[in-house]
Amino acid sequence: MFDFFMVFRTYIIFISLFFGSLISASGQTDSIIHSHYNFANNQDLELLRNIAETYRSELDSNKVHSANITSFVARIMTNRPLASKLLQESGTQYFNQENYIEALKCFKLSLSILGDNKEYSFVASTYNQIGKSYRMLGSYDESLEYIYKSLKLYEKLYVKYNKTTYKEGIAASLMDIGNIHYNLKAYNIAIIYYKKSLLIYKELFNHNHEEKYKIITAYLLSNIGVMYKNMGEHFQALKYYDKSSKIFTETNHKIGLAGVFDNIGMVNLELKNYDKALRYLYKSLELWEDIDVKSSISNTLLNIGQVQIKKGQYEDAFNSFEQSLSLAEEIGANSICIENYKYLHELYFKKKDFEKAYTYHHLYSTMKDSVYNLESTNKIAEIQISYNIEKKEHEIELQKAKMKAQKKQIVLISCISIIVLIFSIVFFIQKVKQKTANKDLVKRNLDIVESEKRLINIKKDQEILIKALKDKNVSIEPPKLSQNRSGYILPESHKQELIDKIVYLFEEEKIYTQKDITSDKLCKMLNTNRTYASKVINEYFNKSFSDLLNEYRVKEARRLLSDFQHKNYSIEGIAELVGFSSPATFYRAFKKFVGVTTSFYIKSLESKRS
Template sequence: MKKPLLILVLFVFAFGLRAQNAQEMVDRLKKDLQAKPDAKRIAVIYSDLTWYYSKIDIDSALHYGDKAVIESRKLNDSTLLAQVYSDIGAVYFIKGDFINSKVNYLTAYKVRKLRNDVKGLAKINNNLANIYEKTHQYKQAMAAFVEALSYFESVKDEKNTSITKGNIGLIYLKLKNYPKALQYIGDVVRFQEKNNFTEELCVSCLNLGNVYLQLNDTLQALKYYDKSVKACTAVGNKKGLSSGFNNIASIKTEQKKSKDALAFFEKSKAIREELHSDLDKANFDLNLANEYVSAQQFGKAKKLLLSTQKFYESSGTTEKLQINYKSLINVYAALHQPDSVTYFLDKLVVLDEQLLVNKAEKQAAELETQYQTEKKELQLQKSKAEIALRESEIKKKETQFIIAILISLALLIIIYLVYRQQKLKNKQQQQEFELKSAIAKIETQNKLQEQRLAISRDLHDNIGSQLTFIISSVDNIKYAFDIQNQKLDAKLSGISNFAKSTIIELRDTIWAMNKSEITFEDLQARIHNFIDKAQEAKEDIQFNFEVNPTLKELRFSSVEGMNLYRTIQEAINNSIKYARPQSVAVSILPEAEKVLIRITDDGCGFNRETVLMGNGIQNMEKRIRDIGGTFEIHSEPDKGTAITIMLGIQSQKQQGL
């Protein structure tokens, strides 16, 4: 007998499923590149272009993959680098170049191992296993699946454990070890049936049917193909449904039942032509959203769930809408958005009530129809005894009908009261939690402020007085003794000047520590003092400092404010020390949802490719990166130097509240 083995493999762990039109996304990403985003965004765009081009142009995908690797290495971003190598591995896999696909997956594996990304390693093991399976390296494939299985079992991820066992079962099926395949896939089916994992049963039952077919047990094969068809129909899995019909048709062909075989083949063909329906896309997005929830990628899950919510509401797909609402409740709970949790909890209760009412109305309509039918039959009865008996039955049905309505109403009232009580309880618990959190936060801030004040007093009283003593002692030595040695005199002057400079730095630090928040207006006053001193030292340089009025009240923490102050101070010092400029300008302006800070001079400039960057620039870049901003420096010989700092304005406003 010819064995039809249309195995629907849905056990592949891809890094990310992006179900948007590839060409549209490529066009959009290229448009984003033209907007000249920052370095991090450029690297992400190159990575996304690698993925989307894999669907329409493999050569372009590999071209942008190389660019994404270069940019990720410049940023020293290991997370993004692992993502890029995984994407390139997927491109080579689609191309059929399994050697290069394996090389890139193994590179991503090394990066994630250094980051101790255990979950990411488990997913890469599954991707590597698929390569091994494609190249008939079943031993290596089995080893990779077993390693992934060990992880999922250790974290008690029963669902992914079941999926991985299904993968192992498929390897045994290809190795013709049918008893082992039957054991693994059979366990998967029983687990999924016990937990009502209908979507997974669609695939698992199809694969179990294939095992039984190889064992020449046609009856069991047809039984599980039928279960697969029912499960796929229930969840709207057209790929699984089409494969199930195709396998049944193949058996009918072997049984010489050509009429039945043709009918099933036609069904399979018709469904395959409809695979790209809106419902199929919505179901896929819903499944992907739930996978994001499992991976705790709640932002991505929310976006997909809100999209599918609109489709299910407009199409009236109530079962999927229930799942959608429940998933949204879980997502918003994880995102700590209680108002949204309450909103979708209300919608779920309303939907449940509507479904219950619809069910009651349907039952009532059925009883009413039955009642009317029996009533008409009574009119046809000639026997008074039979009429009396029928009337008794009708009264009984009427009583049952009334009881059913009353029970339905009672259930609705109970559900509403329980929901209302639970809602009030949840609201009270939320308020108590928020109050405790606020009190704890205030207490912590008070303690921190007390500690900062104590430290600043110690610095002022102890370190400040000691430095002042050093300055006084050095000056006394210079005035008390007629020092003829110029080197000694210069050395003493240097010590005095260094101590004075240290006092100024100490005052800046104490100023920052004494403030819980720092605004641009505070920074402006401080920087003006610094510029005034610089003006005294360099009278031939024109200094200009400008802050947009809308940003003066923008608030920062003391650490953020000090980092900004030190960065601007270091930039001006570098211009004075190395650039020999005629003018130095500092401007702070709003740009979209960010703050743009520019420090420019018209000095001699330098060539970044030939000049070794010192610690000063590296320190400035690190200070800005530590407070969530971006730092760029542009310079050309004889054309001056420009330093650009970008800060997110929304996050700073939130920190200031």
């Protein structure tokens, strides 16, 4: 299968630096260089000296040889950003040459040379390159550590400066994290990071309409397809490959399109659609040959041979594998050679040509072991770079500190668990108490309702008595009020008149059921002004007019809710009957005067009735 990750890393290349002519500084020595910068060891100095040798012929256009390498290095060290960028560029060259250990040396020394004079965008970029180098060496923990450093730094820079460059850095870091999880075979996690990166690149393209964002988007879609393919979700993989191929076709990006065709072919191989697989693989091969990428031509021929075996076309498969092997040996693509040796061994074994079968099996085993040992050597060398003697001396102390911290964490977690348990118990007890208190409140309210019903019956008896007295020509009238005496102190007799009239209007006339009742309307009914009416209500009832109004309404609502005849009424219907203009106001007033919510009150009533 075509490796997009290998192609993509070569897609981004740093812009070459331009430097002015150098002034001769002969007579400076290594000790002077060390006075500018304290190198960790002589190897670091040697590395920088080699870089100086590489660039001297380019920078010294007049071929002035009087300035030796040592003086050139000393000159560079007076400008640390220049030295750091030289090292980073050299690291990038080593990376593209697949010499990842030397690349790491350059990138790390590039950061250390900067010292306190750090350009944070440069640091973020270098963190990213270190992370990629570790990934190629198979040190995925270290790779993730540096890529996350890069991501966090880009995020801070973007928040502070809001520049597109930093947003690109965030997207690239997310994609690199996805690549690491791909290597770890955590395909589902890789998809998450690819999709996060994809969203940012789509946003960048929608804002800037630069073709490079569109192409990167296509690579990400293809990467997601690879993940789904590896997870066995072939049709989902084909869906993403199709999206990717459309973009590559639109932008005429042959490298990307060739890779997608290769991947589609291999999915169809797994789906046993062999003819379709071959069609796409031959399309891929044609594009690779047009671009002349030998490693990819060799890889695609290898894939074609696999399909031909499945179709029983053994002679065609022989030709494909031999062509693939010839190119792979020419360019030193050992991983492709290994696969070719394996399949050629199988084919010769089927032909019963056991001598050649043994030869290819021997080549397969030998090279596989050789590659494995080379990888091991690279990893060991990288560990030597990453972990110096000072860190090793502190390993035991760090382990002890870690164990101590873990013990503290266990104690802390235990304490927090106990506190949470205590709070949970207290909360539960409070809830039980609250529920009991609410039930008591409901019981008291029901007792009040029963008392009010008895009072209503007494009033009915009084009305019968009054009617009987009227029949005997005895005049009984509601209390009357005299004219408004604005500006005078209200005599006690008139206060009592107002109180009696208010009680009559609320108890008998039930004016509170009128939605539009106001204090002004009440004053007109009382034939007095607002000052006197408010004063009487506040002194006698010990509350404002609105509270008095809502209290009577809630009392009536409580009575109606308790009445079996109104059991089919909705709460909103009851609220409207007693004069509330909105359910929300009714709910608040009910909770205030009754002490429990309407829903709890109704549930308690239903429980009592059942």
